[in-house]
Amino acid sequence: MITEFQLLDAPAVPTVVVKRAEVAATHLPELFDATFARFHAAIAEGVVAPSGPPFGLYLRMEDTLDIEIGFPGVLQSPDENLVASELPAGRIASAQYWGSFDGLPLAWAEFVSHVAGQGLSVAGPCWESYVTMPEPNMDPTTIRTDLFCAVS
Template identity: 45%
Template sequence: MSSSPQSSQSPESPRPPAPSLSPPSPEAAPAGYPDLGADPVVGVRLLAAEAVPTAVVRAANVRMATISDFFDAAFGKAFPALFATGMTPVAAAFALYTRITEGAEAEVDLEIGFPLGTPLPDGSGDEQADDGLRVVPSELPAGEVAVTSYIGPYDGLGEAWGKLMGEIRAMGREPAVPFWESYVTEPSPDMDPTTLRTDLFCVVGYPDDAA
């Protein structure tokens, strides 16, 4: 992974009028989740998902202006060393956000890593520490998760997130944290950025949950 989104949006986008229809019921997450399959998700699907174990590098107060350096260091150094021990990811790399601020000095708290078939044992990443980066066990959360696919360059992710948040609210649900993006198409120097596929995931609740 040589680059990262520069303008992901938090669930703070303007709220449309409350819908009059009953909120939809979630469908079971597909086999292989968080891998959503070869075809991009058109529109928004609401899934009932189980937790998925992950191996991540966790960081707080990362400035959006320098986030690509963090991605490059973690994916270029910490994870190759871990996977050399025999751990194997079962789906594409992701970035999971637990906090994001707005403005010129925007910062995020996040985890970046890979889904695993079995949990990463505690302490297994200790020897993989490099430049202060440490791979630790975590998970993608269980619950109701809204998903969609975005096709295009990373600089369009902010707009894609804003659209997803609005569509979640139009369904009678409320975006929550964490939310994460899965880099289904691994970028390469010679590829067309307009063909990149990124799957967007957001935990959802009901408007009353935020009261």
């Protein structure tokens, strides 16, 4: 399920995000859809200058989630719904996942297991970068999502 496991020493990456706390996992699809619709408009209006693919950064994953959804890039003008943030710097594990979004929970389990197999542990936030956005009638095996987490 996952491929191309790597360890990186990464710099912080400036981002523009929507922050939400205590989100039930069952509400994530609606939250992502609404957030990306807002970003689509903000990019068209010149409010956001993205420099990479969209992502979801999981700050806390327990019964509910604290999450930042956004793009690497810069907030060009004030927006009441969007804030500047950053992807963390430091030692980062990464891998590619190819498949539908429904398979992400199993991909994360495989990824975290691989991290542990390297003698490392998750030491901070984890995030997904949505390299390929799905389109109607596309083969889900062609969807690429990159997985990342801070490790020690």
